[in-house]
Amino acid sequence: MFKKILIANRGEIAVRVMRACREMGIRSVAVFSDVDRASLHVRKADEAYHIGAAQASESYLNIEKILEVARRSGAEAIHPGYGFLSENARFAAACEKAGVKFIGPAAAAMEIMGSKTRARQAMQQARVPMVPGSSRGLEFDEMRKLAGEIGYPVMLKAAAGGGGKGMRRVHAEAELRSAYDAARSESKRAFGDDEVYLEKFIENPRHVEMQVLADEHGNTVYLGERECSVQRRHQKVLEESPSPIVNAEMRARMGEVAVRVAQAAGYTNAGTVEFLVDRQRNFYFLEMNTRLQVEHPVTELVTGLDLVHLQIRIASGEKLPFRQADIRLRGHAIECRIYAEDPDNNFFPSPGKITLLIAPSGPGIRRDSGMYEGWTVPIDYDPLLAKLIGYGSDREEAIARLERSLYEYFVGGIKTNLNLFRRILADDDFRAGRLDTGFLDRLLSAPEPPPERAEERERVAAIAAALFAAGAPAASPNGKPANGVGAVSRWKQTGRKELLRET
Amino acid sequence: MFKKILIANRGEIAVRVMRACREMGIRSVAVFSDVDRASLHVRKADEAYHIGAAQASESYLNIEKILEVARRSGAEAIHPGYGFLSENARFAAACEKAGVKFIGPAAAAMEIMGSKTRARQAMQQARVPMVPGSSRGLEFDEMRKLAGEIGYPVMLKAAAGGGGKGMRRVHAEAELRSAYDAARSESKRAFGDDEVYLEKFIENPRHVEMQVLADEHGNTVYLGERECSVQRRHQKVLEESPSPIVNAEMRARMGEVAVRVAQAAGYTNAGTVEFLVDRQRNFYFLEMNTRLQVEHPVTELVTGLDLVHLQIRIASGEKLPFRQADIRLRGHAIECRIYAEDPDNNFFPSPGKITLLIAPSGPGIRRDSGMYEGWTVPIDYDPLLAKLIGYGSDREEAIARLERSLYEYFVGGIKTNLNLFRRILADDDFRAGRLDTGFLDRLLSAPEPPPERAEERERVAAIAAALFAAGAPAASPNGKPANGVGAVSRWKQTGRKELLRET
C-alpha cells in the first residue's frame, strides 16, 4: 500500500480524498494556488505545497509543477479528483513516466474514453447501443452537412468534454455557427482542446449512469446506477441512486453493458458509463467518465462501500474484495450540489466571504464540504461549495431528510442555491420520479411558488431587526426567559391572540 | 398521524427527535428550563415553552408542567427521549389520562420493566435465563443475608435504574453498608425511588443488548444486537453493532429470547433487552430498557432504518412496515459518546462555554449533537454533548473512519473525552474485539501511551504561540504564500533540514 499520496485538486473533492487517505493510514499531500492558501484542503492535508497562480493553467492544470511536488514530497501516487487533470491522458502518461502511480485508469483507456469521438468508435465495434452522430471531431462545414442529414435539433459536444462544458444544443442551422464557436472556445478554455463533434439531440431523455469498478487483474463489477436528469445548462444539480425508473432487471442489463464498455476499453479503477434513456426506457451509450464522479457518494450510501478506498486499493495492485453477487443495494440516496450562485439572478456565480455557516448533521445526512465559516470563496474556480447527501430506507425518507437538513443549512455572506433544492424537492413531478433533462428548466420557467407565510415572517424580521439594533442580550446560562409558565398571565393578553403563531 | 409532538427532553436527543418530526411533517414543541433558553433543542423546535428552574424536578421531571405545555400547545403526543421521564410509568399513565399519546410502551409494560425487580419476576415465569439474585428490593439486613448466601462479589442495583446510576459493586461485606446507602441516595436523586436489589456479580462479562420493536397489533421484531461492554462506572462510553462475538446463529437465538421478553411484558414501541454474556458466550437477561437508547444510531446505520420515525408511526397506530425476514444488517457502526469531562483529571465534569467548535463530517460519519460554538454547557445535567458515529463496510473501516473524524473534531473552552476515544480505538484488545466490561478500567489503569512526536509538536506550538502574539495575518484570498515552488531556494537552506517534518 502507498505511504503517501498527492491530491492534484482542491475543494470538497480534495478534502474527501484526504479523508480516505487518513482512514487508510496514508499521508496526504495538498497542492494549492495563490488564492487557496486558506482553503480547507490545505487545512486537512498532512503536507501542502504552493504551486502557482490562481489561473488553473499555472497551478491545478500544470503537470510539471504537480509532478515536481510529487518528487519533492516523495508521494508514490496521485489522486486527480474530478475536473482539472483527472481525465487528461497526457497527465496519466506523465505520471507513469515519472514513476508515480496515477489513481485511475491507464493512459490508453483514458485516451479512448477521454475523447468522446474515439469512445464512440470503440463502442461501435463492441456493438454498444448509441445515439446517431459523428464519431470524430468535425470542421464547421462537415458539421453543417452532417447536422442537415441527421436533422435538427442536434447537440454539439466537446470531444474532451465533461460536466456540460463545451456543449451546445442547436435547433436550426442559423444557430450553428455561433454555437460551434462558443463550444470550441469553451472547450479550449476548459480542457485545452477544441475538438467538437455532433450527436442527434434526443428530446427530454433521462440521464442515467452506471458506476463500474475494475481491478488490474481482470475483474470488473457494476455498483448500480445514478439518476442524473436534474440538470441546468448540462450541469448536474441533483443526483440519486437508485433511479426511480430502473428496476432490478433493467439494472442488470445496463450494468452488463457498462461492464462490457469498460472491458472493451481495457478499463481499470473507478469509472462511470453514462447513458441516455428515452421514454421507452431504451438506453444509449453516451460516454464514459474515466474518473471519480462528483456524485459518487450516492452510490457509496446505497452500496455501503467507499469508492475512494477502493480506488486506492485497486491502484496499489489489490484485487477487488468482492464479486458482483456480493453487491447489495439498500435504501435510497440523493445528493444536492451546493453552489455559490444566485438562483434569483440567473444563477450568477457569487464568490465572497462566508460570514456565517450553520451546517446540518444528524440521521441520514452526509456532508462533503470544502467551505468553512470565515473562508473567502475565490472567483477562480468552479462554484461547487459542498455536497449534501440524504439517505433513507426509501426515496420518500431520503427526500424528507434532505428537506429537514436544508431547513437547517445556512450559508451567510454569499448567495447559494440552497433554496433551489427546497423547491425541487417539493415539486410534484420530482416527488413522483417523473424526471428528464428538461425537468429543471421547466421548473425554473414556472412562476415561483408564493413565499410561505410572508406577512408573518416579515413581521418577525422587523422585530428581530429592531432587537439586533437595540443590542439584544447574548445567551446567559442563568437568564430567566420570558414566556415561561410563570409569565402565563401576560400571555393571556397578548400571546393568545396568536397573530404570529405558525400552526 | 400526529400533527404536533412535545419532546420532554433536552440536549442531543431532543434535537434528534425534533429532526424526525420535521422529516415527518410534524410540528415539534420544546420545553426548557431556566438554563436551557439558548440550548440547541430550543433553536431547532417549532415551538418552545419555558417550564421552570434548572433543577430537573422543577422542569424536565415535572409531570404537571410538561402536561400543561402539551395542553396549551395542543400537542397530541409526547416523546420522552431517554433519561428524565422516559421510563416513568406514572408519567405514561398521566399522559394517557390527559389524552396525550405517550411515545413508548403502555404504562403497564413499563411498570413491569421499569422496576428491575418486577421484570426479574416476570422473566422467571417466562423462563428467560437470568443471573442469580433477588427479584425484589431489599432492606439492608436482607441484603446482607442474601449476599452472604450467593457469595461476594455482588452487584447492588436500583430497581428504577438505568445508565449505571444507583449501581455499586461490592467485594466484601464490610463495604456493603456504604454502597447500599450510596446506591439508594443516588437512585433517589436520579429516579425519585430508592428501591435497591442484588445480583451475583459476574466477573468481566460482556454487555450485549438486543433492539426490539413492537407495534400495537401484536407484531414484534428484533433489529440486531449492540455490544456495549466499553463502560466506565457502569456508564456506556462506546457502543457498536454488530457485536464482534455475535454470529448469525447466536443473533437469532438472542433475538428470539428478546422478542419473548417483550411479548411476556405486553411490550409495544421501541425497547432494548440487555444481556450479560459470559466467556462461554452464554447470555443472561439483565433488564429491559423501555425507551429509545442513547446508542440507537448504531442500529439505525446497520439496518438502514430510522427508529424514531418507527416509534412515532407505531405510537400513531400504524403496523410495522416490515417483517423479521426483511431486516437486513449491513456493515458495521460504532458510536462514541462525547462527554464534557476531563479524562486527565478523573473524568470530572467540565461545563462551561464552548469557545471553538470544529466538527467532523464526510463519508461514513454521523454526528448527533446538542452543542454549538458559543453555547455554555450548563452544570445541571448529564454531560453528554454529542454522539459521533462511524459506519463502515466492516469493523476495521468503521474504526478508521472514527479515527479520522476524531482527528478532525475539536471542542475548545471545555474539556472533553475526545482523546479517550483516540486511545480506545488504537488499543490492540479493542481492535481485536476482545471486550468485556472491565476493558476500559484496564485501559485507564495502564500507563498512558507516550505522546506522539512530543518534541516536534512542542516546537510547533511555540512558533504558533509567538505568531498569534505577533498577530499573524488572517487569510487573504490574494496573499502570496511562502513555501511555493518559487521559494524553493530558501527551502534548500532551511526546510530541507526537515527538523520539523513529520514523516
Next chain:
Amino acid sequence: MTYEIIIGGKTHRVELARGESGWQCRLDGEEIAVDAVVTRPDVMSLIIGGTAYEVKREVAHTGDTHFWVKNSRFAAEVRDPRSLRSRKAAAGAGEGPQKMTAPMPGKVVRVLLPAGSEVEAGQGVLVVEAMKMQNELKAAKKGVVKQVLTSEGAAVNAGDVLAIVE
C-alpha cells in the same frame, strides 16, 4: 427604544421596552411579548406566543442587511428616528438609462455589441466569466448601447458599471 424598519418599501414601527422578563414590543401598534436571545453572533432565537423562530442577520457585500426567517430573506433598513441615523437606503430602481453592472467579480470575455449598436430587450451585450461559468449580461429593454466601459479581458468587480443602454 423605537425603530423604523423598512422592508420591501413598507415601514414598520417597532417600539421596544424591556419587560419583567424578555421584551415588550409594540409592532405597528400591536402589543407583542417577545423572548429573544442572541445564541451566537448574528443568530437570534425568538419565541413569540410559543412559536420559535431563528433569525439570521447577514450583511451582503452590497451593504444591504438581510434578515432570514426560516428560508425567507428580507432586506431591511433600520432607522432610529431619535438619532436620525439610518442604515444605507436601498437603491431605487431607476427609470431612464440602464446601467449594466457586473453581478459578480470576474473577467469580461467578450463584448458582443460595441457602443452605438442597436439592442433588443433580452439581447446579450457582454459576456462575463467567473468560476468557470460564462454569463451573458442582457439588455433589459430595447435601445442603443450608449457606452461600453470595459473591454475584453478586463477584470471587474461586483457592481462595476460595464455598459449603458438608453
Next chain:
Amino acid sequence: MTYEIIIGGKTHRVELARGESGWQCRLDGEEIAVDAVVTRPDVMSLIIGGTAYEVKREVAHTGDTHFWVKNSRFAAEVRDPRSLRSRKAAAGAGEGPQKMTAPMPGKVVRVLLPAGSEVEAGQGVLVVEAMKMQNELKAAKKGVVKQVLTSEGAAVNAGDVLAIVE
C-alpha cells in the same frame, strides 16, 4: 519581534521576521521558514518544510492559554521580553499544605471527613456533584484535614478551595 514561550517549564526563544513571503523564524537559534495564516479566529494553519499543521488556541477558564497541535495540548506562557509583559504565570505545584479545590462548578453533597480527621493518601474528603455525577475529592497525601471551608449543600465554583489537608 522576539518572544519567550514557556511550555512545561522550558523556555523557547522565538524571533520572528517577515520574510519575502511568510515568516522567517528563529526558534532556539535555528532558522525556520514558516508559512502561517489564521484561517478563523484561534485557528492557525502553518506549513513548515512542507508539513502542514493546524494549531488551535484555547483560553481555558483557568486563564491558561493552550495551543493544540493535532491532539496534543500545550499550556504556554508568552513573554515579550521588550515590553516585560507576561501572560499569567503557571501556578507552581506547591509543597506544604494541600488545598483541595473544586475541579468544576457544582454542589457539595457530602463532607466525608470533618476538620480534625486523620486522612490517608487517596481517602475521600468531600463529594461534589455536577452534571448528575458524584465525584469524590481525595487527599493527595496522608495527614490531617486542617480546615473544611464549605458545607453540604453549598454551591461551589471551579477553583474554590474546599478543604485543606496538612
